[in-house]
Amino acid sequence: xxxxxxxxxxxxxxxxxxxxxxxxxxxxxxxxxxxxxxxxxxxxxxxxxxxxxxxxxxxxxxxxxxxxxxxxxxxxxxxxxxxxxxxxxxxxxxxxxxxxxxxxxxxxxxxxxxxxxxxxxxxxxxxxxxxxxxxxxxxxxxxxxxxxxxxxxxxxxxxxxxxxxxxxxxxxxxxxxxxxxxxxxxxxxxxxxxxxxxxxxxxxxxxxxxxxxxxxxxxxxxxxxxxxxxxxxxxxxxxxxxxxxxxxxxxxxxxxxxxxxxxxxxxxxxxxxxxxxxxxxxxxxxxxxxxxxxxxxxxxxxxxxxxxxxxxxxxxx
Amino acid sequence: xxxxxxxxxxxxxxxxxxxxxxxxxxxxxxxxxxxxxxxxxxxxxxxxxxxxxxxxxxxxxxxxxxxxxxxxxxxxxxxxxxxxxxxxxxxxxxxxxxxxxxxxxxxxxxxxxxxxxxxxxxxxxxxxxxxxxxxxxxxxxxxxxxxxxxxxxxxxxxxxxxxxxxxxxxxxxxxxxxxxxxxxxxxxxxxxxxxxxxxxxxxxxxxxxxxxxxxxxxxxxxxxxxxxxxxxxxxxxxxxxxxxxxxxxxxxxxxxxxxxxxxxxxxxxxxxxxxxxxxxxxxxxxxxxxxxxxxxxxxxxxxxxxxxxxxxxxxxxxxxxxxxxxxxxxxxxxxxxxxxxxxxxxxxxxxxxxxxxxxxxxxxxxxxxxxxxxxxxxxxxxxxxxxxxxxxxxxxxxxxxxxxxxxxxxxxxxxxxxxxxxxxxxxxxxxxxxxxxxxxxxxxxxxxxxxxxxxxxxxxxxxxxxxxxxxxxxxxxxxxxxxxxxxxxxxxxxxxxxxxxxxxxxxxxxxxxxx
Amino acid sequence: xxxxxxxxxxxxxxxxxxxxxxxxxxxxxxxxxxxxxxxxxxxxxxxxxxxxxxxxxxxxxxxxxxxxxxxxxxxxxxxxxxxxxxxxxxxxxxxxxxxxxxxxxxxxxxxxxxxxxxxxxxxxxxxxxxxxxxxxxxxxxxxxxxxxxxxxxxxxx
Numbered sequence: 001x002x003x004x005x006x007x008x009x010x011x012x013x014x015x016x017x018x019x020x021x022x023x024x025x026x027x028x029x030x031x032x033x034x035x036x037x038x039x040x041x042x043x044x045x046x047x048x049x050x051x052x053x054x055x056x057x058x059x060x061x062x063x064x065x066x067x068x069x070x071x072x073x074x075x076x077x078x079x080x081x082x083x084x085x086x087x088x089x090x091x092x093x094x095x096x097x098x099x100x101x102x103x104x105x106x107x108x109x110x111x112x113x114x115x116x117x118x119x120x121x122x123x124x125x126x127x128x129x130x131x132x133x134x135x136x137x138x139x140x141x142x143x144x145x146x147x148x149x150x151x152x153x154x155x156x157x158x159x160x161x162x163x164x165x166x167x168x169x170x171x172x173x174x175x176x177x178x179x180x181x182x183x184x185x186x187x188x189x190x191x192x193x194x195x196x197x198x199x200x201x202x203x204x205x206x207x208x209x210x211x212x213x214x215x216x217x218x219x220x221x222x223x224x225x226x227x228x229x230x231x232x233x234x235x236x237x238x239x240x241x242x243x244x245x246x247x248x249x250x251x252x253x254x255x256x257x258x259x260x261x262x263x264x265x266x267x268x269x270x271x272x273x274x275x276x277x278x279x280x281x282x283x284x285x286x287x288x289x290x291x292x293x294x295x296x297x298x299x300x301x302x303x304x305x306x307x308x309x310x311x312x313x314x315x316x317x
Numbered sequence: 318x319x320x321x322x323x324x325x326x327x328x329x330x331x332x333x334x335x336x337x338x339x340x341x342x343x344x345x346x347x348x349x350x351x352x353x354x355x356x357x358x359x360x361x362x363x364x365x366x367x368x369x370x371x372x373x374x375x376x377x378x379x380x381x382x383x384x385x386x387x388x389x390x391x392x393x394x395x396x397x398x399x400x401x402x403x404x405x406x407x408x409x410x411x412x413x414x415x416x417x418x419x420x421x422x423x424x425x426x427x428x429x430x431x432x433x434x435x436x437x438x439x440x441x442x443x444x445x446x447x448x449x450x451x452x453x454x455x456x457x458x459x460x461x462x463x464x465x466x467x468x469x470x471x472x473x474x475x476x477x478x479x480x481x482x483x484x485x486x487x488x489x490x491x492x493x494x495x496x497x498x499x500x501x502x503x504x505x506x507x508x509x510x511x512x513x514x515x516x517x518x519x520x521x522x523x524x525x526x527x528x529x530x531x532x533x534x535x536x537x538x539x540x541x542x543x544x545x546x547x548x549x550x551x552x553x554x555x556x557x558x559x560x561x562x563x564x565x566x567x568x569x570x571x572x573x574x575x576x577x578x579x580x581x582x583x584x585x586x587x588x589x590x591x592x593x594x595x596x597x598x599x600x601x602x603x604x605x606x607x608x609x610x611x612x613x614x615x616x617x618x619x620x621x622x623x624x625x626x627x628x629x630x631x632x633x634x635x636x637x638x639x640x641x642x643x644x645x646x647x648x649x650x651x652x653x654x655x656x657x658x659x660x661x662x663x664x665x666x667x668x669x670x671x672x673x674x675x676x677x678x679x680x681x682x683x684x685x686x687x688x689x690x691x692x693x694x695x696x697x698x699x700x701x702x703x704x705x706x707x708x709x710x711x712x713x714x715x716x717x718x719x720x721x722x723x724x725x726x727x728x729x730x731x732x733x734x735x736x737x738x739x740x741x742x743x744x745x746x747x748x749x750x751x752x753x754x755x756x757x758x759x760x761x762x763x764x765x766x767x768x769x770x771x772x773x774x775x776x777x778x779x780x781x782x783x784x785x786x787x788x789x790x791x792x793x794x795x796x797x798x799x800x801x802x803x804x805x806x807x808x809x810x811x812x813x814x815x816x817x818x819x820x821x822x823x824x825x826x827x828x829x830x831x832x
Numbered sequence: 833x834x835x836x837x838x839x840x841x842x843x844x845x846x847x848x849x850x851x852x853x854x855x856x857x858x859x860x861x862x863x864x865x866x867x868x869x870x871x872x873x874x875x876x877x878x879x880x881x882x883x884x885x886x887x888x889x890x891x892x893x894x895x896x897x898x899x900x901x902x903x904x905x906x907x908x909x910x911x912x913x914x915x916x917x918x919x920x921x922x923x924x925x926x927x928x929x930x931x932x933x934x935x936x937x938x939x940x941x942x943x944x945x946x947x948x949x950x951x952x953x954x955x956x957x958x959x960x961x962x963x964x965x966x967x968x969x970x971x972x973x974x975x976x977x978x979x980x981x982x983x984x985x986x987x988x989x
Binding site (some may be wrong): 489496506532545712721739746 | 854949965973
């Protein structure tokens, strides 16, 4: 929640800026506390990371950076909240793929996934398909098995989406079994109720190598070397197979109408925060190492990401 | 047993700092738990950044203490103000608040405390002794088996329906309906949202429980205050001298006499805790329902310590076991376990099956803290119980508006979603109406929690078996066994209830809300 | 109110009409018949819920307890519902105000008004308590690390 004073100041600056020209305000960003909006409640993955990040961001921004949770509507409520705020760069939106998935699954979404200006990706995760060592020694054997019988793939919404995108391009038919939490999906995999499970890197390292191996990484971004090593090395990814993979970014964006200079400054500051050693260390220990992608590259990737999600989501409905 | 590691763990735990953080954790937990809307997982999320700065045992002490305290804490306000501090103590309202109205609030809180600690300690011992074995047993429970477990829970509805079965089942139907609002579990397409985007995430349990239990009670009490009937003045007077010196405590004999109910709570809570995705609320209602079904003579739900014993032992018995999947497989079984897992990761320890070999001293320290936490919970819980009891002496004119404010913040604080507050108020009016027409709330909460799980598991089972209903339903010996148990339970319930109901038709009950 | 209008049968009738409307609303919504990849329609489970409500309400019209008057309705007046709604409306207004202008600004007004409405006297104590309770609550939540909507007054504390 913004305070009334801040609101008044914002309104005054906006008004003043409009009259006096935006120049002075832009170069001086930030001049007031910054709100870091999370579209989920306290305690989730994005929330934890945001709090670790905000703890260091004050120093780099030179202003207070406060995390605000605006949960609801599958992550879209927080997004709409950001769009309702003035386009001045003082409200920064930090989300996971969840709100994008919500929007592309909707027939009449209230906003479009492109209603945001991406300023960078903090980190990304991939959906890894994990199966038994003996049953699926490699991708080819998995493909073969899927032709012979219906292979079940368990996972949460987002990880299944990554696998669905890959299977779609590979022309492999599998049965997607959706779970509300990773815990349930992995338990069912360990109990032998489903053949394979789609998980993120951080969950995969708890399963591999004792209880399975990575059949394929559905993303086209290579895994971080230390994670690949923990997963037994030489993990096949979508690019190796010649497909367009999805990697799921923890992305940061601002209101699309924000003046260009402010966007650039926000991107610069977010980049600095993401590359700060303290933030890097905190993210790494939290199991989601920073894998920063700058503004141009991220914005370009984002467009493709939305399109691939849009086509993959049809397979899961 | 690795004695070196055990010795190291002991020396890690029994330091001033670790004990201090454990005490702070329990105190914070009981305090947070007693405030509506602030549950164990919210509390842990709030202190997570702090735990980053502590060493491993301090951080575990803080988090586990907070968890234990919060699960008990909810019952204090459930008993004193009919306002469950967190959803898992909603089942405690039925007997607890009625006892408060009868002037036995102190007895009720003590029963809740002792059964919570008993349930918690017993399940911790189970976890320490046989964690890997039960974890393996839990792996047998796939979608098919879990589906039947849900059916078993639904079959208990008869017991929770009160004397008018049609009303009880109507309440269950409302719960089922409310549970379907949100995203379809298979396709995640929005359904039943009445065209409202904000309903896409479905109705959250915290505003539901606060609305149906706390706020609707406050409406009723507010009305009574406005009407100034004689009955109210008596009740307020009793509320006033409730915790004076002359009120009844709990004798050791009474505590012991509830061993069966606590046993049910421990059994149900331990098992429910190990299975991912169920949680303490389900455990509390299941234990309460089973106890009510098994011991009809104890008048559970009508102001009996035995109902409190079952519900409170049940919810606290999930605390240790939720950590079992995390320790055995590195898989968090609940939001709270995930946060404790996150805290371990922040300390550089990735929860995985390898933890037992790589960090045995951490595992032992965790076990010691689990056990030790119960003693602190007992001591701090008692202090808080009497602190809250003093607050309970305030007259209704002060209490009602204050609890209204707390309910609003509670509904809001859980997710910071302003719609949750409006939803809570709407549900409060529904709860008020249900109370007026004598419709019990328990079946609503049960189906609201269970029916979506039943649906998810049924549809998963059908996806796995490619739409073969017979395989999806009876694919394993465990499933067939559970199906048989559910059928048996249903027959027994029907016979007992219909028989009992007919003979009781003429008998008056002072307030049928308790089920 | 007549006795019939307090009886279980009348309650059942009202619930039956409501449940039928709900069922019809879902049945007539186009989304309800959209089939998902596992063969279930989106409306299948919601319709089970609404259908169960219809069935239970219908049973209430004819079961052995149909003539009985529930305890809660025995002395009830329509004005109870109106008063309860008025109370809820006040709380809703407070909730909106709290988010707009801040917890410390809105809450004392709410607590003082409601204490006086509930009949707490003398007025002076109501005002004192009505101010102290929100400050105490605010302090408690701040210590616990829960962020409440802030307003200009919070900087004074």
